[in-house]
Amino acid sequence: MNRASAGRRDSRSDCLVEVEARTKGGIVVELASKVKSLYGSDITGLAVSVLEALGVPHARVTIQDEGALPFVLAARLESAVRRIQPSLSKEYLPDPARQLFSPPGKEHLRRSRLYLPGNQPKFFPNAGLHRPDCVILDLEDSVHPDEKDAARLLVRNALRVVDFGYAERMVRINQGREGITDLHCLVPVMPDTVVVPKCESAEQIIEVDREIQRIRREVKISREILILPIIESALGIHNAYEVASASKRICALAIGLEDYTADIGAERTVQGRESLYARQALVNAAKAAGVQALDSVFSDVDDVEGLAESCREARAFGFDGKGCIHPRQIRIIHQAFAPTGKDIAWAQQVTLAFEAAQKSKMAVVAVGSRMIDPPVVRRAQRDLALAVASGVVPSNWRADITLQSAPMDSETVLPEGE
Amino acid sequence: MAARRVMSRNAAGRLVPKKINGHTHPLFKGVGAIVPRGKKAAPPVRSCAQYPDDGNKLVKDLRKALTLAGLRSGMTVSTHHHLRNGDVLTNHLFDVIHSMGVRNIRWFPSASFPCHEHLVRYLSDGTIHHIEGSMNGPLGRFVSGGGMRGEGVLRSHGTRYQAIQDGEVHVDIAVIAAPAADVFGNASGVEGPSACGPLGFALADSLYADRVIVVTDNLVPFPCIPWAIQGNNVDYVVSVPTLGDPAKIVSGTTVLTRSPDRQLIAEYAARFVESVGIMKDNFSFQAGAGGTSLAFVLRLKEKMKERGIKARFVRGGSTVYLVDMLKEGLTEYILDGQAFDQAGVRSMRDDPRHVPTSPFTSYNYHGKGNFASMVDVAVLGATEVDLNYNANVVTHSDGMLLHGIGGWQDCLFSKCAILAIPSFRDRIPVIVDRVTTLCGPGELVDVVVTERGIAINPLRDDLMAAAKGSGLPLKSLEEIQAEVLRLCGGPPSPAPVDTNRVVAAVKWVDGTLLDTVYGVGG
Numbered sequence: 001m002n003r004a005s006a007g008r009r010d011s012r013s014d015c016l017v018e019v020e021a022r023t024k025g026g027i028v029v030e031l032a033s034k035v036k037s038l039y040g041s042d043i044t045g046l047a048v049s050v051l052e053a054l055g056v057p058h059a060r061v062t063i064q065d066e067g068a069l070p071f072v073l074a075a076r077l078e079s080a081v082r083r084i085q086p087s088l089s090k091e092y093l094p095d096p097a098r099q100l101f102s103p104p105g106k107e108h109l110r111r112s113r114l115y116l117p118g119n120q121p122k123f124f125p126n127a128g129l130h131r132p133d134c135v136i137l138d139l140e141d142s143v144h145p146d147e148k149d150a151a152r153l154l155v156r157n158a159l160r161v162v163d164f165g166y167a168e169r170m171v172r173i174n175q176g177r178e179g180i181t182d183l184h185c186l187v188p189v190m191p192d193t194v195v196v197p198k199c200e201s202a203e204q205i206i207e208v209d210r211e212i213q214r215i216r217r218e219v220k221i222s223r224e225i226l227i228l229p230i231i232e233s234a235l236g237i238h239n240a241y242e243v244a245s246a247s248k249r250i251c252a253l254a255i256g257l258e259d260y261t262a263d264i265g266a267e268r269t270v271q272g273r274e275s276l277y278a279r280q281a282l283v284n285a286a287k288a289a290g291v292q293a294l295d296s297v298f299s300d301v302d303d304v305e306g307l308a309e310s311c312r313e314a315r316a317f318g319f320d321g322k323g324c325i326h327p328r329q330i331r332i333i334h335q336a337f338a339p340t341g342k343d344i345a346w347a348q349q350v351t352l353a354f355e356a357a358q359k360s361k362m363a364v365v366a367v368g369s370r371m372i373d374p375p376v377v378r379r380a381q382r383d384l385a386l387a388v389a390s391g392v393v394p395s396n397w398r399a400d401i402t403l404q405s406a407p408m409d410s411e412t413v414l415p416e417g418e
Numbered sequence: 419m420a421a422r423r424v425m426s427r428n429a430a431g432r433l434v435p436k437k438i439n440g441h442t443h444p445l446f447k448g449v450g451a452i453v454p455r456g457k458k459a460a461p462p463v464r465s466c467a468q469y470p471d472d473g474n475k476l477v478k479d480l481r482k483a484l485t486l487a488g489l490r491s492g493m494t495v496s497t498h499h500h501l502r503n504g505d506v507l508t509n510h511l512f513d514v515i516h517s518m519g520v521r522n523i524r525w526f527p528s529a530s531f532p533c534h535e536h537l538v539r540y541l542s543d544g545t546i547h548h549i550e551g552s553m554n555g556p557l558g559r560f561v562s563g564g565g566m567r568g569e570g571v572l573r574s575h576g577t578r579y580q581a582i583q584d585g586e587v588h589v590d591i592a593v594i595a596a597p598a599a600d601v602f603g604n605a606s607g608v609e610g611p612s613a614c615g616p617l618g619f620a621l622a623d624s625l626y627a628d629r630v631i632v633v634t635d636n637l638v639p640f641p642c643i644p645w646a647i648q649g650n651n652v653d654y655v656v657s658v659p660t661l662g663d664p665a666k667i668v669s670g671t672t673v674l675t676r677s678p679d680r681q682l683i684a685e686y687a688a689r690f691v692e693s694v695g696i697m698k699d700n701f702s703f704q705a706g707a708g709g710t711s712l713a714f715v716l717r718l719k720e721k722m723k724e725r726g727i728k729a730r731f732v733r734g735g736s737t738v739y740l741v742d743m744l745k746e747g748l749t750e751y752i753l754d755g756q757a758f759d760q761a762g763v764r765s766m767r768d769d770p771r772h773v774p775t776s777p778f779t780s781y782n783y784h785g786k787g788n789f790a791s792m793v794d795v796a797v798l799g800a801t802e803v804d805l806n807y808n809a810n811v812v813t814h815s816d817g818m819l820l821h822g823i824g825g826w827q828d829c830l831f832s833k834c835a836i837l838a839i840p841s842f843r844d845r846i847p848v849i850v851d852r853v854t855t856l857c858g859p860g861e862l863v864d865v866v867v868t869e870r871g872i873a874i875n876p877l878r879d880d881l882m883a884a885a886k887g888s889g890l891p892l893k894s895l896e897e898i899q900a901e902v903l904r905l906c907g908g909p910p911s912p913a914p915v916d917t918n919r920v921v922a923a924v925k926w927v928d929g930t931l932l933d934t935v936y937g938v939g940g
């Protein structure tokens with residue numbers, strides 16, 4: 001085979017690229033583009049650079065461009081060349097556009113994780129602007145089996161070039177061999193977190209983790225890469241604790257209810273009674289392993305009230321976040337996961353008491369007449385961080401609040417059950 | 419077409435032609451720099467004795483009316499755009515003019531729409547010499563390609579009124595599509611199968627044209643109430659089977675954006691308006707009917723409800739979203755120049771608080787004041803903005819003329835003019851070093867809201883101070899531009915325009931020449 005194509009026509013911000021390898025004549029580019037008069041020579045120049053970098057000296061390249069950004073064009077060109085020469089060892093990496101933030105770390109807020117279909121470039125450049133806590137560049141269910149290779153390169157280039165802002169940059173890999181191929185392509189460009197779908201056993205995680213560590217050593221990456229397993233089956237729920245504690249790099253457990261309900265032979269309902277056990281079991285397993293618990297996606301984009309209700313329930317269950325498929329869901333999720341006034345007042349008192357105790361080197365923390373245990377302090381700090389991140393409390397809240405020395409009214413202030 | 423043009427540089431630093439279609443026009447001298455002198459233009463004196471005592475001015479058909487009106491080659495014929503993209507009458511009008519063998523008409527519409535692509539044939543064969551008015555979509559493309567015999571003149575709604583009052587444009591025959599009319603010529607826009615709301619864009623034409631023809635598909639017995647156009651100004655009335663396609667007269671633009679990025683822009687704009695204190699009791703605003711503007715209205719409405727704030731008035735183009743605000747008591751009035759959907763039309767017909775306006779009340783430069791400058795905040799679009807906040811609304815970065823000015827220039831005079839725009843479109847950066855065509859001087863653009871951040875014009879230190887600590891993503895235009903250029907792979911090549919070929923001129927609100935639109939391609 002000496003010709004192949006990649007990408008899509010009639011899809012905004014994408015392009016259809018066809019490469020025909022030749023034996024002589026250099027690189028000839030034919031371009032049809034809605035931005036031809038403004039970026040035509042850039043596009044042609046990029047095509048030549050990519051092909052030369054991949055070691056293709058002679059080819060006819062046809063590009064039908066719908067306003068694709070350079071990182072997209074480069075990925076499509078490389079995909080087409082790789083489809084002609086699958087064993088190609090060279091790659092074309094676009095210049096990194098910015099320095100990476102420091103890794104978000106295991107304690108990063110994960111209230112919202114926005115799924116981005118891995119082969120649809122138009123959603124990438126602005127995803128971070130909507131301030132999700134995490135973006136998931138998806139190579140698995142949202143990508144057609146025939147397009148896995150193209151999506152992989154597109155996601156690789158996006159991770160190098162696109163600024164996702166404060167969001168934790170997650171990549172959902174495929175299952176099995178395909179997933180290992182995903183890792184080889186993507187670990188070198190340093191996603192923050194690898195999302196592993198359909199987890200049922202600790203071995204799955206151990207294998208992925210081992211491969212990540214091997215590649216990190218090979219390409220000399222010091223940056224830690226976290227793991228987020230998704231549990232999507234009855235067996236997975238059964239083994240959830242084992243999965244959650246399979247690696248110290250696991251930051252959270254997520255539940256995928258679409259597959260889970262199918263697996264147990266139930267119908268997924270809005271009320272979600274069929275998954276009550278699974279969700280509670282997952283929260284328990286995650287918390288037992290000391291990691292966050294993340295609820296499934298809410299897939300009806302137009303049902304604002306349903307989403308808010310679903311988030312309130314998830315929060316009440318002990319979940320730390322919710323998946324979403326449209327940026328407009330983010331604000332609703334963050335609002336629903338924001339602590340309420342009562343929780344905030346309590347958390348502020350606990351935090352101030354803790355800080356005062358630290359200052360005077362006291363081992364015992366007290367609010368009013370009540371002794372405070374370390375887990376309560378941690379939860380208070382977490383609630384406050386959430387409240388600040390949700391914009392319900394200013395980051396300089398200490399300016400307005402003083403520690404109450406008199407015993408607090410336990411009726412109104414103390415959270416139940418503590 | 420002249421190969422070489424004599425050009426002059428105006429106060430905005432732009433080269434503009436000495437003459438357009440053989441006539442000299444004053445150069446732009448700066449915002450507010452022109453003090454007009456002399457008297458306004460006036461229509462010829464008429465007498466009621468020349469008109470039928472029974473008030474019946476009905477004539478057989480449009481051809482007959484045009485003949486009676488004395489249509490000749492080289493005349494100026496005007497139309498209004500209230501029928502929007504559903505307008506059938508204007509196309510029919512030029513079919514008739516063509517069949518009469520008349521040529522070299524100056525068409526003076528208040529705006530054009532893609533439905534007027536039909537007229538390309540009459541631009542090609544010389545029935546129409548040139549257009550003075552917006553050149554949208556296919557007409558703009560045709561003009562950019564150099565197909566029009568004369569040169570286009572682009573004016574805002576207010577400038578069109580000004581040009582008529584100055585006598586700069588003398589309308590020989592005004593053809594006014596009327597969704598309801600009586601035989602005397604009283605006309606209304608709120609009734610009938612082609613109901614479109616107000617008819618304000620035809621007001622100046624009805625007052626100043628030599629001859630006025632009202633065309634209706636809904637002849638009602640005298641009196642046609644409420645009359646937006648007064649029969650006392652009308653020469654002839656024509657009844658036709660249809661004026662337009664109702665589905666396209668009021669719809670199309672009023673679709674709320676589903677784009678998350680446009681929604682984010684709207685959200686930022688609404689938060690800005692709230693944070694800087696513009697959103698307070700008895701305030702006023704104007705937003706267009708584009709997707710981002712509509713999303714802005716909805717977000718602002720939510721914020722008003724949360725805070726219990728009511729507006730004194732909002733400016734149309736009206737949509738169901740504004741009408742809902744009126745019904746819910748969130749605004750006391752809608753002052754409305756055009757209705758964009760059925761809800762707007764019905765509301766104007768049924769609710770006395772939904773008031774029709776015209777370019778005279780809203781925008782006219784020669785008025786003793788106008789509403790636009792009294793509005794607290796206007797949210798507008800643009801195709802390009804430069805680092806000094808100068809903005810373009812008629813051409814794209816590739817030089818193509820694709821949009822009219824509408825009320826855009828006039829609305830820049832609001833107390834806070836916000837351009838709510840994406841930072842790039844299809845890889846093309848919107849914040850540029852130099853706008854392809856200057857339509858709005860940067861000193862009037864107060865804020866640029868993009869999905870990447872909000873830039874406040876440094877001239878507005880009051881807004882800068884008010885926005886401090888708001889938590890909004892405030893950035894400079896330079897910062898936003900740098901981000902976008904990184905993504906888009908650097909600045910684009912210059913637009914492939916041929917500066918030897920002038921295809922149209924852009925007027926400023928005072929009638930001066932602000933900039934030039936050049937031909938594109940070979």
